[in-house]
Amino acid sequence: MRTDLARQITGALKLRDVMEFYGVKFNGRGFAKCPFHTEKTASLSIKNEHYKCFGCGAYGGIIDFVMELYGLSFQQALVKLDSDFSLGLIGRKPTYRERQQMAENRRIERAYNQIKADRHKEYLTLCKIHSVLFRRLCNGEEWLRETVEKLDDLLDDFSGEEARLWETAMT
Ligand SMILES: [Zn+2]
Structure with a gap:
């Protein structure tokens, strides 16, 4: 039963779409920066609906990805995918209006x-x-003080970004 549902869910989705939806960006050659470790060059790629990171060795399919990224159990990952992608495979089917809202x-x-x-x-x-x-x-390069302080302020500003990000995303 559990695996049936998992098969239905993975069958309905493409790994790359799922990863992009959760913020992973692929370059022209199909490589992405691994979300599971910090890296400068993109070393994660997808083959046969499985991701593999040549940096840290992360490997798996759609469900593994969601479990790993959000620290979820297998079952929780299925629920999240079903709801985030409006698959309607778990529980009642959403209405047309609800589907539109979810797509939005x-x-x-x-x-x-x-x-x-x-x-x-x-x-x-x-x-x-x-x-x-x-x-x-x-180390004594006192003339850099003003620049460092300006950068300090700039970095502080970033913490207030969240709200503004939402605004941008809505327009
Ligand atoms: Zn990695």
């Missing part, structure tokens, strides 16, 4: 996830620059 929500969430991933990358870059300059400042 999905569109917004996808945009949001993308923006969030982009912003996160910018944030990490700024953090790196900041730590380099800060080290130089600590």
Whole structure:
């Protein structure tokens, strides 16, 4: 029963769509930066509906991906996929109106996830620059103080980004 449902769910979805929906971005050559470890170059790719990361060895299918990414059990991952992709395989079938609303929500969430991933990358870059300059400042390059402080403020601003991200995703 449990595996029947899993088969229905994985049969209804494509791994790449699922991964993109949850914020993973693939480059032109079909590689993505692995969401399970921090890396500079994309080393995760998909083959036969399974992802594999050549950096950390992460490997699996659609359900493994969701379990791993959200720390869910097998059953919870099925429920999440069923609901996020409006498959209607668990419980009652949603009405037409509900399906429309879910599709809309999905569109917004996808945009949001993308923006969030982009912003996160910018944030990490700024953090790196900041730590380099800060080290130089600590080593006596006093003239860098103003720049380091400006970067401090900029990094603080990022914590207030969440609300604005939603606004962007909605338009
Ligand atoms: Zn990895």
